[in-house]
Amino acid sequence: MHQLERVTNLLALLLSTRRHLTFDEIRNELKGQYPENLVAARAAFERDKAILRDEGIPISSEVQGGDKAGITGYRIDRSAYELGDLQLTGHEAAALRIAVSALRMGQSWGEEALWKVDMDSGSTARPQPVVQASLPVDQKLPTLHDAMSRLRVVSFTYNGRPRELEPFGLLARSGWWYLVGNDRSVDAMRTFRVDRISTEVVLLEGETFERPVDFDVRTSFPADLKELPDSIDVGGDIAKVRIDATDVNTVLGQYGPDSLVERHSDGSATFVIPCANVQAFEHWLLGFLDRAEVLEPTKLRQHVVEWLTALVRGVQA
Amino acid sequence: MIRRGPRPVNVRLRRLLVMLPWLMERQTVSTQAMAEHFGMSVADLVADLTLASMCGVSQDPRDLIDLWVDDDEVHFGIPKYFERPLRLTVPEAFSLIASATAAQQLPGMDQSGSLSKAIAKVSQAIDLNIDDSFVVELETPESVETLSAAIRNSVVIEFDYWSVATGQSARRRVAPLEVFLDQDHWYLRAQDVTAQAERTFRLDRLEQLVLTTENHGFVATPRSDWFAQSDEQRKVLLQVDAAWLWVLEQYPDVSIGTVLKGQVVQHADWVTVEVVANTERWMQRLLVRLGAHAVVVDPSDWRQLGSETAQLILRRYERING
Numbered sequence: 001m002h003q004l005e006r007v008t009n010l011l012a013l014l015l016s017t018r019r020h021l022t023f024d025e026i027r028n029e030l031k032g033q034y035p036e037n038l039v040a041a042r043a044a045f046e047r048d049k050a051i052l053r054d055e056g057i058p059i060s061s062e063v064q065g066g067d068k069a070g071i072t073g074y075r076i077d078r079s080a081y082e083l084g085d086l087q088l089t090g091h092e093a094a095a096l097r098i099a100v101s102a103l104r105m106g107q108s109w110g111e112e113a114l115w116k117v118d119m120d121s122g123s124t125a126r127p128q129p130v131v132q133a134s135l136p137v138d139q140k141l142p143t144l145h146d147a148m149s150r151l152r153v154v155s156f157t158y159n160g161r162p163r164e165l166e167p168f169g170l171l172a173r174s175g176w177w178y179l180v181g182n183d184r185s186v187d188a189m190r191t192f193r194v195d196r197i198s199t200e201v202v203l204l205e206g207e208t209f210e211r212p213v214d215f216d217v218r219t220s221f222p223a224d225l226k227e228l229p230d231s232i233d234v235g236g237d238i239a240k241v242r243i244d245a246t247d248v249n250t251v252l253g254q255y256g257p258d259s260l261v262e263r264h265s266d267g268s269a270t271f272v273i274p275c276a277n278v279q280a281f282e283h284w285l286l287g288f289l290d291r292a293e294v295l296e297p298t299k300l301r302q303h304v305v306e307w308l309t310a311l312v313r314g315v316q317a
Numbered sequence: 318m319i320r321r322g323p324r325p326v327n328v329r330l331r332r333l334l335v336m337l338p339w340l341m342e343r344q345t346v347s348t349q350a351m352a353e354h355f356g357m358s359v360a361d362l363v364a365d366l367t368l369a370s371m372c373g374v375s376q377d378p379r380d381l382i383d384l385w386v387d388d389d390e391v392h393f394g395i396p397k398y399f400e401r402p403l404r405l406t407v408p409e410a411f412s413l414i415a416s417a418t419a420a421q422q423l424p425g426m427d428q429s430g431s432l433s434k435a436i437a438k439v440s441q442a443i444d445l446n447i448d449d450s451f452v453v454e455l456e457t458p459e460s461v462e463t464l465s466a467a468i469r470n471s472v473v474i475e476f477d478y479w480s481v482a483t484g485q486s487a488r489r490r491v492a493p494l495e496v497f498l499d500q501d502h503w504y505l506r507a508q509d510v511t512a513q514a515e516r517t518f519r520l521d522r523l524e525q526l527v528l529t530t531e532n533h534g535f536v537a538t539p540r541s542d543w544f545a546q547s548d549e550q551r552k553v554l555l556q557v558d559a560a561w562l563w564v565l566e567q568y569p570d571v572s573i574g575t576v577l578k579g580q581v582v583q584h585a586d587w588v589t590v591e592v593v594a595n596t597e598r599w600m601q602r603l604l605v606r607l608g609a610h611a612v613v614v615d616p617s618d619w620r621q622l623g624s625e626t627a628q629l630i631l632r633r634y635e636r637i638n639g
Contacts, residue, residue, distance in 0.1 A: 011334075051330065098426065102423060102426065115402070117413070148450060149445045286606050312631070313609070
């Protein structure tokens with residue numbers, strides 16, 4: 001017998017039963033489907049259960065009493081198994097289909113979810129949205145999202161250190177996913193980049209938390225990494241930068257018209273840009289190569305010159 | 318001929334548990350339409366449904382799942398076990414909510430409010446609390462809306478485009494096909510009418526956008542990995558100070574190792590990194606960002622690229638000082 005057939009039969013049986021069934025009862029109901037050898041049969045049953053649980057099927061187990069005292073019984077509560085009817089209108093279902101098509105996440109999860117929530121759709125045509133976006137995806141995200149939504153404490157390793165975190169929020173910003181929450185190991189708010197979490201995320205059994213009422217993940221840490229202070233003192237937190245005409249629109253798009261200080265006759269312009277984090281600032285600045293130049297503060301300008309001079313000397317040495 | 322291994326049991330089961338209630342709703346469906354809907358071959362579909370028709374709590378025909386495949390159609394009889402689909406798994410719920418939340422910010426996606434209502438219904442059904450704790454930010458420039466309209470109406474557009482490769486702007490006349498966000502930048506994929514070739518443009522380098530009255534007949538094909546289209550692409554081997562590897566984190570196609578392939582070690586604690594450089598300009602930017610904390614090992618003609626680029630930038634600082 002094919003394993004898929006046996007697993008499907010087991011699922012049908014556990015969904016149909018009104019009481020918990022022991023392994024012996026299951027084996028008896030599914031006559032001839034498990035090996036005769038008891039050890040082999042038990043191993044096959046455990047594999048089947050693991051498949052069902054990995055698929056998110058909620059198998060309830062309960063230790064029996066009476067003449068089956070101490071023996072575990074199994075069943076599946078139909079109400080916990082089934083997705084209810086979402087009562088989506090045609091427009092709402094169509095909007096979801098377009099949304100899933102417009103967002104590339106490198107996974108089939110969205111498509112599989114649509115099959116379930118949009119059972120009424122008879123259309124096989126995939127909508128072709130003219131605007132598409134890619135979202136970075138990480139295998140840890142669904143678990144983090146689930147823990148955050150259900151107010152469950154999680155544990156993982158980050159920068160080589162084990163953490164216990166109350167996950168307050170998840171934010172996708174500038175191509176990365178960030179996790180913000182209260183790190184219980186230091187009892188302080190911390191921000192983690194999800195792709196840098198180096199181990200599996202585990203939900204801690206029975207550990208829950210309360211999210212601060214006024215928490216908003218958008219304002220929980222600076223939108224611009226250049227605003228995060230570092231240990232390099234360059235005499236100010238704002239830099240004046242002259243940008244060539246070719247890149248003026250790029251900077252306007254990044255920082256808005258309020259950052260523009262002066263337009264010059266050759267089309268170039270001077271902007272004010274946050275530089276509290278010198279490393280992040282220089283990373284941004286050097287992306288323009290010789291089409292951008294720091295004017296002020298003088299110490300920052302000198303820092304850029306020293307950085308480049310070290311590169312010239314380092315390679316020549 | 319490509320030989321394919323057997324499909325895993327879990328994948329077949331997952332599909333079966335959503336196909337059966339879907340089929341039950343319709344009673345009779347063509348195998349072709351059903352296979353297309355679930356993204357599988359007709360042969361695989363028929364194999365799975367045939368197997369399902371032999372499943373039930375016992376082998377008594379009255380207990381088996383009541384379906385049969387007849388010619389090119391599949392029929393469903395009396396519902397017994399799987400009348401509703403399995404609830405959303407954690408990855409499915411995340412993916413659906415993340416896609417819909419992000420799509421709300423794209424132009425024209427939620428004008429009627431249908432998407433917001435759908436998100437609310439999905440969240441309620443799976444008992445998820447969606448609020449300010451879950452945010453997907455997609456900063457969308459104004460030109461995205463204009464370009465979307467041009468794509469919907471199949472209208473040729475014109476704009477000035479600044480090229481990184483040449484350092485100059487040139488007027489372009491293109492048939493727009495798709496606007497997309499990748500990592501932190503928005504792009505336009507279009508057929509360049511003059512060059513008769515498909516091109517990808519970064520929106521923040523595009524100016525003086527004009528919609529013409531001319532229609533075009535180009536049809537968008539599925540997008541390939543546009544990053545791989547460059548004919549300038551080269552593999553570059555670097556030695557990098559481990560403390561500065563964070564600079565490389567934003568780039569795709571980076572392989573980090575610690576063993577040098579017969580090369581001279583400049584610094585014993587530096588690591589070997591292989592990157593795929595799309596253009597020389599791209600490599601210049603990476604090298605000046607890494608500063609003196611990295612050296613090019615291979616190709617040899619790029620060993621001085623970082624130094625030469627640093628000197629180019631320094632000349633600008635010297636010029637103003639002078």
